[in-house]
Amino acid sequence: MAFSLIKRLPSILTIFIVLLFSSNVVLAFASNKSAVQMKGQEVDALLKWKYSLDEPTNCLLCSWNFVHHNSTSSYLKADINSSPCQWVGITCDESGHVMHIDLSFSGFRGTLQFFNFSSFPNLISLDLSHNFLHGSIPPHISNLSKLMYLDLAVNNFSGNVPSEIGPIPASIGNLIELRALNLRYNKLSGSIPRKLES
Numbered sequence: 001m002a003f004s005l006i007k008r009l010p011s012i013l014t015i016f017i018v019l020l021f022s023s024n025v026v027l028a029f030a031s032n033k034s035a036v037q038m039k040g041q042e043v044d045a046l047l048k049w050k051y052s053l054d055e056p057t058n059c060l061l062c063s064w065n066f067v068h069h070n071s072t073s074s075y076l077k078a079d080i081n082s083s084p085c086q087w088v089g090i091t092c093d094e095s096g097h098v099m100h101i102d103l104s105f106s107g108f109r110g111t112l113q114f115f116n117f118s119s120f121p122n123l124i125s126l127d128l129s130h131n132f133l134h135g136s137i138p139p140h141i142s143n144l145s146k147l148m149y150l151d152l153a154v155n156n157f158s159g160n161v162p163s164e165i166g167p168i169p170a171s172i173g174n175l176i177e178l179r180a181l182n183l184r185y186n187k188l189s190g191s192i193p194r195k196l197e198s
Contacts, residue, residue, distance in 0.1 A: 042098045043084050045119035053110035060106050063087045093122060100125040104151065111135035118143040125149040129182065137162050147175050151182040158187040
């Protein structure tokens with residue numbers, strides 16, 4: 001019996017190696033598919049916001065284009081293989097996910113109501129300062145759980161600072177990583193404690 005098992009050992013070992021390799025390939029494929037889908041969501045969210053702006057043809061966003069037009073719906077849908085990493089104002093990490101959006105001093109007019117914040121789980125910096133953005137700051141901005149820097153200064157935002165951002169300075173709500181917040185020169189209501197002014 002022991003001799004028979006020793007003879008079969010190479011076959012058993014081969015089967016084990018094949019199973020181990022194939023499971024790693026399946027996991028890598030699933031992980032890559034998920035990463036590609038997330039990049040597609042980022043592209044889709046940026047394009048939807050671009051086309052919601054008052055002047056979506058602003059040449060600064062000429063690099064923001066789509067590859068695929070979904071003719072069955074009324075909006076543009078990004079190809080899941082698209083990457084925004086070469087677009088003006090967008091910086092990505094090594095894996096191609098959006099980490100920084102800097103569109104300051106761009107002359108944009110519009111709102112943030114159609115900006116899908118939940119599509120950017122890796123975003124750490126958002127600078128939309130010195131534009132002509134108006135309306136309220138959407139509560140779903142709190143979905144940016146990794147955000148460290150938020151600059152919405154010198155726009156025309158109005159209304160209350162969203163409670164989802166949290167009490168200032170206690171915890172700043174879900175934005176637990178936030179280190180810098182600039183909301184100056186807007187028409188926002190609510191008080192910001194003196195110790196945050198510096």
